[in-house]
Amino acid sequence: MNPNVKNIRSARVEFAAAADLDAMAGLLTELFTQEEDFRPERGKQLAGLRLILENPEIGQLFVLRVDGHVVGMANALITISTAEGKRVVLLEDVIVKAAFRGRELGRHLIDSIYKWAKERDFSRITLLTDKSNKNARRFYARMGFDRSAMRVLRKTVF
Numbered sequence: 318m319n320p321n322v323k324n325i326r327s328a329r330v331e332f333a334a335a336a337d338l339d340a341m342a343g344l345l346t347e348l349f350t351q352e353e354d355f356r357p358e359r360g361k362q363l364a365g366l367r368l369i370l371e372n373p374e375i376g377q378l379f380v381l382r383v384d385g386h387v388v389g390m391a392n393a394l395i396t397i398s399t400a401e402g403k404r405v406v407l408l409e410d411v412i413v414k415a416a417f418r419g420r421e422l423g424r425h426l427i428d429s430i431y432k433w434a435k436e437r438d439f440s441r442i443t444l445l446t447d448k449s450n451k452n453a454r455r456f457y458a459r460m461g462f463d464r465s466a467m468r469v470l471r472k473t474v475f
Contacts, residue, residue: 345357398441
């Protein structure tokens with residue numbers, strides 16, 4: 318697919334379907350190529366996407382379509398905050414294809430997820446981004462995300 322980016326006729330954010338998984342795995346390859354902590358492994362990405370798609374109680378997959386083609390995505394994982402006593406969202410895998418950036422499409426994607434979360438009475442959306450990804454950090458700041466005093470730590474479970 319090589320759509321003419323200058324002539325975008327329609328952009329929609331929708332819930333993902335099984336038919337979108339291949340395109341989403343391609344987007345995750347683009348994303349994980351940019352990130353410091355992760356490497357693309359298509360089989361693992363497809364398995365993770367399927368887990369979310371088949372278990373809507375743990376999260377929701379969103380796709381950004383331009384003229385019918387998937388050009389962006391995000392996943393909203395659902396968890397509970399004991400600090401807030403409510404359900405919250407951990408937003409992951411936010412990406413818009415490089416050729417489509419700078420056209421307010423990422424804003425449309427995030428705004429749609431925010432509206433979805435608000436309608437379902439989630440109290441917070443948290444996300445992580447690479448500290449070296451200045452463009453993403455600026456984008457999220459423009460979208461109203463504040464820095465947290467929390468520091469991310471992790472330990473792999475085998």
